[in-house]
Amino acid sequence: MRSRTLLTAFALLCVCAALLAADHPAARVEHDGPGDDPGDWFALQRAYPLGTIDQGKVQEAVAQAQADRDAQALSTTAGTATWQQLGPYNIGGRVTALAVSPSGFTAYLGSANGGVFKSTDAGVNWTPIFDGQAGTAFSIGALAFDPSNLNKVYVGTGEANASVDSYDGYGLYRTVDGGQSWSWLGLAATARIARVAVDPQDSARIFVAAMGTQFSTGPDRGLYRSENYGKTWTKVLYVSDSTGVCDVVLNPAHPETLYCATWERVRHYTYRRAFGPECGIWRSVDHGTTWTRLTAGLPAPSDNVGRIGLAIARSRPSTLVAQIIGGASLNYDGLGFYKTTDAGDTWAPVDVSGWGDFGGFGWYFGDCAIDPNDPNTIYSCGMNLVKSTDGGVTWTTIGGSTISHTDFHAIWIDPGNPNHLYVGDDGGFFTTTAGGAPWAHASTLPISQFYAGCVDPANAAHVMGGTQDNSTIFSFGSPSSWSTVIGGDGFQCVIDPTNSNVQFGEYQYCCSGLGPRRTTNGWISLSAPSGFNGSDRYNWNTPIVMDPKNHNILLVGSQRVYRSADNGVSYAPVSGDLTDNLPSGVVFHTISTLDVSPVNDSYYYAGTDDGRVWTSTNAGASWTDIGAGLPVRSITRVVADPVTAGTVYVTLSGFGQDEHLPHVFQSTDNGAHWTSISGNLPDAPANDIVVDPAHPATLYLATDVGVYVSRDLGNYWYPFGVGMPVQTVFDLFLHAPSRTLYAATHGRSMWKLDLTTVPAAVPPQLEAGIALSAPAPNPSRGNVALRFTLPRAGSADVAVFDALGRRIRTLAHGALPSGTHTLAWDGADERGAHAAAGVYFVQARAGDARITRRLIRAH
DSSP, X not given: OOOOHHHHHHHHHHHHSOOOOOOOOTTSOOOOOTTTSHHHXXXXXXXXXXXXXXXXXXXXXXXXXXXXXXXXXXXXXXXOOBOEEEEOSSSOOOEEEEEEOTTSSSEEEEESSSOEEEESSTTSSOEEOXXXXXXXXXXXXXXXXXXXXXXXXXXXXXXXXXXXXXXXXXXXXXXXXTTSSOEEOOOGGGOOEEEEEEOTTOTTOEEEEEOOOSSSOOTTOEEEEESSTTXXXXXXEOOBTTEEEEEEEEOSSOTTOEEEEEEEOEEETTEEXXXXXXXEEEEESSTXXXXXXXXXXXXXXXXXXXXXXXXXXXXXXXXXXXXXXXXGGGTTOEEEEEEESSTTSSOEEXXXXXXXXXXXXXXXXXXXXXXXXXXXXXXXXXXXXXXXXSTTSSOEEEESTTTXXXXXXXXXXXXXXXXXXXXEETTEEEEESSSSSSOEEOSSOXXXXXXXXXXXXXXXXXXXXXXSSSBEEEESSOTTOOEEEEOSBOOXXXXXXXXXXXXXXXXXXXXXXXXXXXXXXXXXXXXXXBOOOTTSOOOTTOOEEEOTTOTTOEEXXXXXXXXXXXXXXXXXXXXXXXXXXXXXXXXXXXXXXXXXXXXXXXXXXXXXXXXXXXXXXXXXXXXXXXXXXXOSSOEEEEEEOSSSTTOEEEEEOXXXXXXXXXXXXXXXXXXXSOEEOOTTOOSSOEEEEEEOTTSTTOEEEEETXXXXXXXXXXXXXXXXXXXXXXXXXXXXXXXXXXXXXXXXXBXXXXXXEEGGGSOSSOOGGGTSOOEEOOOBSSSBSSOEEEEEEESSSEEEEEXXXXXXXXXXXXXXXXXXXXXXXXXXXXXXXXXXXXXXXXXXXXXXXXXXXXXXXXXXXXX
C-alpha cells in the first residue's frame, strides 16, 4: 500500500496558509502568486509531498549530470549526435541582469534560467559563455564588472525577483578573461543573489547582496563583503532570518560610503510575505563594517513597506533615489519614489502615486537608475519602463507597449549618449538610441522558457510550443522567425495529423477553465469549445492529448477527464475526480498528464500532480487506480507504449530523502505491477519520456538536468547528444517520419536532434553495470564523499586525477566485493599535501568499464 501520511500533512499545512494572489489579464502572463502561477507550479511539483526541495539533492543531481557528460566525452569513441538550436532567437525570455562596458560594445546578460550571454557588438549578437559550471548556475541574479578591469566579471547566481520557476543558485562566480574560463568564489548558501558591487578604488573589495533561499528562512541572507578578491567572506549586515539584502550601491567618488536595501521576504509554497518593518535603507561610511538605518523622511517601518530599489547619481553622489513598493494591503503596488540630496541624511517623497506601474506584483521589480551625467534624469523599472527629467516629479512611459513587452528588470544608460539605452525585460533584450521608441529587439537570444511543444506530423519544420510569459508560438522552420499564435503563458499544443490547419493550444488553466482554443486556419481565427466546467481545478499546464488513431478524439484534464468526439468542438466529462482532492488552498490536486494507447485506443491513462495514476480500458467508461507501488510524487507523464498494448511508462517529479528516488517506471501488465527502470539516472525530476517506435527498447528521457537515453529499457542511461548545456527539459516529442527528436527547455529555447546521425551501438564501456555517484558536496573545500557500486566481485580502481590527467590520490585499488562502497577524499594528494583549487576528476575502472565524475575544489 502507498503511504498517504506525508500527503495529508502537506495538505493540512496548505489549509493553514494565507493566500495572496496577483492577477493579470488572460491575454498576457500571470506572474507567480500563491497556488496560481509558474513559481508555485514549478515548486509544488518538485516539492510534493515533502513541502520542501532539498537543495543539496539538486546540486548533487546537477553535478552528476555534468560528470555524466564529462565521462561521455572521455569514453565515447564512436561519436555522437549533436543537438541543433531551433530557437526562438527572436522571442526572448526573462532577462534578469545586465553588465555593460562604458562604450556599450561589450555587454553581459543574465537570464532567468538560461545562464549568461555575451555580446561584443552592442547587443546585436549574443553567445552563451557560462554553460558547464558546477551547481545550479543557470538561474542568474546579478552581474557586475570590476571597474578596473573589464575582462573581470562577477556572476551572482539565483534569480532574486521572487519569480521561482527555477532552482536556487550556487553562489558567486568570476571570470578574468572575458568569460573564457570561470572560478567559483563560494557563497553557495546565499541561494539568490540580487546585486554585486565592486569598490571602484580597490577591486579586492566586493559586496554581495543576498536574499537567501526562496522557500525557507535562514541565516545566510544579508550583505557579504570580501576584501581579498573573494577568497574569504564576511557577513557585514544581517537583520534576521526572514530578511535579505536586495540592493547595494557604492558612492563612486568615496566608496567607503555605501547604501543597501533590506527586504523582508518569507515565501512558502502557498504563502508569500514580501513586506514588513525590516524593509529599509541602510548606510555605512566605513566600507561596510558598521551600518546605520536611515529613517528621516522615509516611510515608517510597517507592513506597508516592501521591496526597495536604489540608485546613486554618478555626477552628484550626494543624490540618491529609492523606489519603494508597498505591502500586500497596498496590492504590492508602488508606495512612493523617494529622493535624498544630502547623502541619505534626509529623504523626501517626489512621487507617491503616478511614477510606476507594478501591476500588483511589485516584489518582481527592483531596478531604478539615474543618468550618469544628469541627476535629474531618472528611470524606474516596473511593468512599464518610465522616465523623469525633472528629478522624479513627473514621469513618461518610454517602454511597455512601445517595446512589445513588459516587466523590466535591468537598464543601462550610455554615459556618452543619454538617449542610448539597453534594457532587459521578460521579452528579452532591447536597445534604443532615441531615448525611447523605436526600440530594437535582439533576435539572437535563445532564452525562451518552454512548457511544452509539438511538431506538425506532416512537416517536421513546423513546430509549435507554449512558453512562460511569451505566449504559444509557431515556427515554419527558421530559428529567428517564430510568431505568436495565442497570447498569455503558452502550454500544451496539438496539430491534427490529418489537417495541419487544425491546431489546438491553451494559455494558463486551460484558457481559464473554458477549454483549449482551436483553429482551422492557422490562428487567423480561433474558437473556444463547449462543455467545460469553469469551476473545475485546472493545472497551470493542463494536459491535452489527441487519440493517435482517431483525430476526432481529444482528452483534456481538470480534476477529471474531458473527452471530445468531434475534433475539439465540444467536450463532456468521462471520469469523476481522479485526484485525492484534499483541501490545499491552492490550485492543486489536478490531472497533470494524459495519454491514449497508439495500439488500442480504448486504453486511456491519467496521472495527477498529487501522485495518482489511472487507466481506463473502455475509452473512459470506467477507471482503475493503478498507482500502487509507485513513489508518492507528482506524476509528470504517463506514456503508452507505441508497440505493445498494456505496456505503459510513468515519470515522476521530486527528489529522494535519504534514499535515491527512482523517477522512471514501466509496467507490462497495464499497471498491475511496476518496475523501476531508473538505472543510473541522477536523482532529479523526470518530466517526459519518449519510446522510440522504431526501436522499442530505446527510451528518451527529459529531466531537470538534460536529456538521457537508454538502449536497454532503462537498465543503463547516458546523456543524449552533445551541444545542449545541462538544462531543465520539460518536453520531448518525436517526428517519426524524419527521425527527428525535439526538446523543449525551460530556459534555453527549443532544440532538435537528427536520430539518423546517432551511432547504432552504445560504446561497450558505457554498458557495464558499475556506478559511481556524484561527489558531494561539489564544489567543496573539505571532505568529499562518493559511492562506488560493483555488480560483481572483482578488481577495481578508483582515483582522483587533476585537469592534466595526473593521478592525485588513489581511493580504492585491488579486489573488492560486490555491492556499494562508500569512499572519501579529504582533499589531499598521495603525499598528504593539500590539493590546489581547481577542476579534478574521480575515475572508477573495473575491467573494460570506466566512469568519470567531475569535481571542483574551491579556494
